Amino acid sequence: xxxxxxxxxxxxxxxxxxxxxxxxxxxxxxxxxxxxxxxxxxxxxxxxxxxxxxxxxxxxxxxxxxxxxxxxxxxxxxxxxxxxxxxxxxxxxxxxxxxxxxxxxxxx
Amino acid sequence: xxxxxxxxxxxxxxxxxxxxxxxxxxxxxxxxxxxxxxxxxxxxxxxxxxxxxxxxxxxxxxxxxxxxxxxxxxxxxxxxxxxxxxxxxxxxxxxxxxxxxxxxxxxx
Amino acid sequence: xxxxxxxxxxxxxxxxxxxxxxxxxxxxxxxxxxxxxxxxxxxxxxxxxxxxxxxxxxxxxxxxxxxxxxxxxxxxxxxxxxxxxxxxxxxxxxxxxxxxxxxxxxxx
Amino acid sequence: xxxxxxxxxxxxxxxxxxxxxxxxxxxxxxxxxxxxxxxxxxxxxxxxxxxxxxxxxxxxxxxxxxxxxxxxxxxxxxxxxxxxxxxxxxxxxxxxxxxxxxxxxxxx
Numbered sequence: 001x002x003x004x005x006x007x008x009x010x011x012x013x014x015x016x017x018x019x020x021x022x023x024x025x026x027x028x029x030x031x032x033x034x035x036x037x038x039x040x041x042x043x044x045x046x047x048x049x050x051x052x053x054x055x056x057x058x059x060x061x062x063x064x065x066x067x068x069x070x071x072x073x074x075x076x077x078x079x080x081x082x083x084x085x086x087x088x089x090x091x092x093x094x095x096x097x098x099x100x101x102x103x104x105x106x107x108x
Numbered sequence: 109x110x111x112x113x114x115x116x117x118x119x120x121x122x123x124x125x126x127x128x129x130x131x132x133x134x135x136x137x138x139x140x141x142x143x144x145x146x147x148x149x150x151x152x153x154x155x156x157x158x159x160x161x162x163x164x165x166x167x168x169x170x171x172x173x174x175x176x177x178x179x180x181x182x183x184x185x186x187x188x189x190x191x192x193x194x195x196x197x198x199x200x201x202x203x204x205x206x207x208x209x210x211x212x213x214x215x216x
Numbered sequence: 217x218x219x220x221x222x223x224x225x226x227x228x229x230x231x232x233x234x235x236x237x238x239x240x241x242x243x244x245x246x247x248x249x250x251x252x253x254x255x256x257x258x259x260x261x262x263x264x265x266x267x268x269x270x271x272x273x274x275x276x277x278x279x280x281x282x283x284x285x286x287x288x289x290x291x292x293x294x295x296x297x298x299x300x301x302x303x304x305x306x307x308x309x310x311x312x313x314x315x316x317x318x319x320x321x322x323x324x
Numbered sequence: 325x326x327x328x329x330x331x332x333x334x335x336x337x338x339x340x341x342x343x344x345x346x347x348x349x350x351x352x353x354x355x356x357x358x359x360x361x362x363x364x365x366x367x368x369x370x371x372x373x374x375x376x377x378x379x380x381x382x383x384x385x386x387x388x389x390x391x392x393x394x395x396x397x398x399x400x401x402x403x404x405x406x407x408x409x410x411x412x413x414x415x416x417x418x419x420x421x422x423x424x425x426x427x428x429x430x431x432x
Contacts, residue, residue: 011227018271025142032140034133042382048264049373055234058366060395067387074384119335126379150274156372157265163342166258168290171283179276241358248356250349 003054006065006102010051013072013099017044020079020092030082043075047099054106066107072100111162114173114210118159121180121207125152128187128200138190151183155207162214174215180208219270222281222318226267229288229315233260236295236308246298259291263315270322282323288316327378330389330426334375337396337423341368344403344416354406367399371423378430390431396424 021040024031050068053061076096083089129148132139158176161169184204191197237256240247266284269277292312299305345364348355374392377385400420407413 007231011231015223015227015267015271018268022142022146022272025140025145028140032133032136034130037133037145038130038380038382041380042377042384045373045376046384046388049369051231052234052369053366055231056238056362056365058362060366060370060391060398063391063394064370067384067391070387071384115339119339123331123335123375123379126376130380146272146274149272150269150276153265153268154276154280157261159339160261160342161258163339164254164257164346166254168258168262168283168287171286172262175276175279175283178279182276238358238362241356241361244356248349248352250346253349253361254346 003061003106006099006106007051007054009095009099009102010047010054010068013095014044014047014051016092016095017041017047017075020088023088024082027086036078036082039071039075039078043071043096046071050103062107065103069100069103069107072096072103076100111169111214114207114214115159115162117203117207117210118155118162118176121203122152122155122159124200124203125149125155125183128196131196132190135194144186144190147179147183147186151179151204154179158211170215173211177208177211177215180204180211184208219277219322222315222322223267223270225311225315225318226263226270226284229311230260230263230267232308232311233257233263233291236304239304240298243302252294252298255287255291255294259287259312262287266319278323281319285316285319285323288312288319292316327385327430330423330430331375331378333419333423333426334371334378334392337419338368338371338375340416340419341365341371341399344412347412348406351410360402360406363395363399363402367395367420370395374427386431389427393424393427393431396420396427400424 017040021037024036030036046064046068050061050064053064076093079089079093079096083093125148129145132144132148138144154176158169158172161172184201187197187201187204191201233256237253240252246252262280262284266277266280269280292309295305295309295312299309341364345361348360354360370388370392374385374388377388400417403413403417403420407417
């Protein structure tokens, strides 16, 4: 997995988490809880930050990617746990796992 | 109202809208609706964008401030309408109004 | 041109402007001037903001897209004027024009 | 040092790094180099990200503050090294050190 793919994953995951946030607010209940919404917002923001660090060629991109991998992994787990077969939740969980995997490789 | 005050208002309003978003998710009901959460997220983001344009001394700061004033005004109105005496909602509505007023002056 | 394409253009233009900023700092001279770097930073930021407003389904996306179209158009013109056949500058100018065009349609 | 002070430091440091970036582009030479401008952009962005994580009450704020402390420390060192008595550079170095110190405490 190269850096170009990781940048694409981070930007795609930023977008997917914003979409999922709106989707979950529409569902209500635990999907609209502060805990879940906060995690989606965290994930969208750290994905963008990591993408931008890589785009700039920053010496610190391994550090932001390390945090991004952790947040993405947590978001994937929560989307799976809450999802119950919902299509957007499944898509978000998969996107977050892919992004976590590529960020782990950049952080290594 | 000078630009320095407008920058401060925009950064303060960015922060207040993020705080209010979390507060409202904890309240649930209409406070946790997609419509209200979207408006708070819009307001937090355009306030930051307008602040950064002014900090950079951008030629386009009048244009971002113009949009920011509109979004802040809408957010203030919604926080007042939903608030019902809640302290954080009252504080957010006032902050958004102050920010809208200073942004209108920068846009003029 | 639909909203999905405009979101993609805005995210691609965000990335291209960050890349071009680093490229131009390496070139030095007018490419590393405050004026050019400021415009690239403005363009990267308003593209992201407009993308996020559309992703959230914001009522104000037409307003952010309107500002984005103006900034992108100015950035395209400056990249063409400074470019002198440089490949990254040509690519950035084209990306900014495409993004401006799709944002104008969303703003209309 | 409490979290409220760390949030203020991060938002102030975000602003100071953007101001310093423009100031340094005006100075030219090493101040306008890709390396220095990239570090200022990194610092401005991770400061904002860390501030927002704290404002949302994120479980991951210790992780973003950890990265922020590292980037701020590097930025402070470079501003001191390049500064040569320039007032904005001295101010930026001091702001970055203060932010690094409060972020280290949040990360601990």
